[in-house]
Amino acid sequence: MSNEYRHILVAVDLTKDSHLVLKRALPIAERNGAKISIMHTLEPLGFAYGGDIPMDLTSIQEQLDGHARERLSDIATPHGINAADQHVVVGMPDSEIQRFAKERQVDLIVVGSHGRHGFALLLGSTSTGVLHGAECDVLAVRVGNDKTAAE
Secondary structure: OOOOEEEEEEEEOOOOHHHHHHHHHHHHHHHHEEEEEEEEOOOHHHHHHOOOOOOOOHHHHHHHHHHHHHHHHHHHHHHHHHHEEEEEEEOHHHHHHHHHHHHOOEEEEEEEEEEOHHHHHHOOOOHHHHHHOOOOOEEEEEEOOOHHHOO
């Protein structure tokens, strides 16, 4: 088994910390000659509101999808990541990241981790969920320390 990474998936939440996560992955990709895919996962609106809203959320979901694609492009394109390698998917982040990684033979997932404590740690986070279900290496990049979270 080779130690080289051939396909790296960078999973971002589209906050300002997303740049930090991508910047950690770029030199790893360069050293290994690896392809980079970048993705953001939108939770379905019906799930967020318990599915009890008596209206069609399709147009709102489409607007959110379009906005997410623009933000992802703003993060990825300056680093030479083609539009074809920029992915916005709808679903639960940890399971969608795992599914994408398995289907596309990803061998390293890079994800931001806020290093939460207390309740947030108990309830889990995307990076924890990805780590526990991934079939490849996972690099959790520490982001959003208490100083930047308060700004």
